[in-house]
Amino acid sequence: MIETNSSLKAFNTFSIEAKTQTLFHFNNIKQAAELAALVKEMRAADKPVLILGGGSNILFCEDFSGLVIKVELSGVDIKESDSDYIVQAAAGEDWHQLVTNCIEKGIDGLENLALIPGVVGAAPVQNIGAYGTEFKDFCESVEYLDLNSGEFFKLNAQQCLFAYRDSIFKTAAMHSALITKVTMKLSKQWQAHSRYGLLKELDSSAKVTAKQIYQSVCQIRSEKLPDPELLGNAGSFFKNPVVSQELAAKLSALYPQMPCYPQEDCRVKLAAGWLIDQAGLKGTKFGGAAVHQNQALVLINENNASALDIVQLAELVRTTVKEKFSVELEHEVRFMGCRGETNLSEVIKNVRA
Numbered sequence: 542m543i544e545t546n547s548s549l550k551a552f553n554t555f556s557i558e559a560k561t562q563t564l565f566h567f568n569n570i571k572q573a574a575e576l577a578a579l580v581k582e583m584r585a586a587d588k589p590v591l592i593l594g595g596g597s598n599i600l601f602c603e604d605f606s607g608l609v610i611k612v613e614l615s616g617v618d619i620k621e622s623d624s625d626y627i628v629q630a631a632a633g634e635d636w637h638q639l640v641t642n643c644i645e646k647g648i649d650g651l652e653n654l655a656l657i658p659g660v661v662g663a664a665p666v667q668n669i670g671a672y673g674t675e676f677k678d679f680c681e682s683v684e685y686l687d688l689n690s691g692e693f694f695k696l697n698a699q700q701c702l703f704a705y706r707d708s709i710f711k712t713a714a715m716h717s718a719l720i721t722k723v724t725m726k727l728s729k730q731w732q733a734h735s736r737y738g739l740l741k742e743l744d745s746s747a748k749v750t751a752k753q754i755y756q757s758v759c760q761i762r763s764e765k766l767p768d769p770e771l772l773g774n775a776g777s778f779f780k781n782p783v784v785s786q787e788l789a790a791k792l793s794a795l796y797p798q799m800p801c802y803p804q805e806d807c808r809v810k811l812a813a814g815w816l817i818d819q820a821g822l823k824g825t826k827f828g829g830a831a832v833h834q835n836q837a838l839v840l841i842n843e844n845n846a847s848a849l850d851i852v853q854l855a856e857l858v859r860t861t862v863k864e865k866f867s868v869e870l871e872h873e874v875r876f877m878g879c880r881g882e883t884n885l886s887e888v889i890k891n892v893r894a
């Protein structure tokens with residue numbers, strides 16, 4: 542179904558009012574040829590194209606002047622071999638519902654990734670991760686529709702070039718690959734990943750089960766993170782910054798309690814939430830936007846915020862952290878301008894122009 546001049550407010554978890562010129566509900570794979578033709582038409586007219594899942598990682602900074610493809614493909618298929626379960630899910634399936642259904646069927650592995658909002662097709666894009674596991678740990682392959690040619694392709698996990706909150710779908714294939722289906726391999730030789738953060742408390746129980754981890758993850762997340770249904774937000778607004786060993790050592794000397802996670806490449810990952818909290822920014826407001834009182838990494842739509850309220854609050858956070866710690870925060874949330882993807886610096890430059 543195609544709509545014109547449609548509101549996107551219900552399709553982004555910040556609940557920001559923005560309109561798109563054209564909205565295509567992609568709910569049947571048989572629409573692929575029609576969709577590819579529409580994309581071609583849009584591109585010929587120099588109009589931007591955006592693939593949209595649940596809108597839980599997107600900030601619409603203004604009305605979108607092109608085509609939004611709302612991915613609503615459904616269907617799950619589970620097969621098993623002696624050693625593994627093979628879970629195939631269509632891109633429009635709700636991620637958390639898939640995790641829950643797997644756990645209820647005794648198919649373990651995805652429990653640490655419970656309660657991450659959004660749909661299955663978005664999971665490979667930023668290689669979603671939480672509590673010590675990432676999508677890439679289970680990914681067997683990703684199928685996509687090439688929007689330029691209308692043809693279907695399949696990439697194995699290695700070809701997806703997964704990295705921390707990154708993949709080929711955020712880089713080389715960003716504007717052309719519409720993910721239609723993912724296949725995950727979940728080993729029957731299940732191993733708990735419960736040594737991360739608050740889940741460590743479960744470690745004392747020698748026989749911790751996937752269901753217990755699932756329940757703890759759901760409980761911790763519901764206590765820690767605001768529910769987007771009640772308070773607009775897009776989860777972690779900034780990525781955890783990775784800095785040089787020198788800078789990490791300098792900061793550790795000044796702030797011995799600062800969390801540091803040495804990386805394989807000799808650089809050091811810092812906790813963005815900790816830096817924002819220590820910069821005294823919890824509860825800081827700009828218009829209707831605020832830094833969450835309990836979770837510094839989350840910016841919220843507290844009171845009918847405009848996109849620019851959120852953008853200006855994000856800039857305040859970025860500059861304050863930079864001044865205090867010399868650390869540059871990069872946003873994890875994708876910024877969408879009227880002509881396609883943009884970023885914090887660009888939007889701020891336009892606001893000030």
Ligand SMILES: Cc1cc2nc3c(=O)[nH]c(=O)nc-3n(C[C@H](O)[C@H](O)[C@H](O)COP(=O)(O)OP(=O)(O)OC[C@H]3O[C@@H](n4cnc5c(N)ncnc54)[C@H](O)[C@@H]3O)c2cc1C
Pocket residue numbers: 554591592593594595596597598599612632657658659660661662663664666667668669670671710718719720721766767768769774775776777875
């Ligand atoms: C409260 C809260 C907590 C969160 N916690 C976490 C967390 O712990 N870990 C984590 O990693 N993320 C987290 N997130 C971020 C978000 O949930 C994930 O990034 C999620 O995968 C986004 O899914 P979505 O369907 O909403 O994607 P959208 O926001 O709709 O899209 C995100 C990006 O993926 C692209 N995309 C979407 N679908 C497709 C497709 N089928 N094909 C190609 N590209 C596509 C879009 O173009 C866009 O660039 C959280 C968000 C919220 C609101």
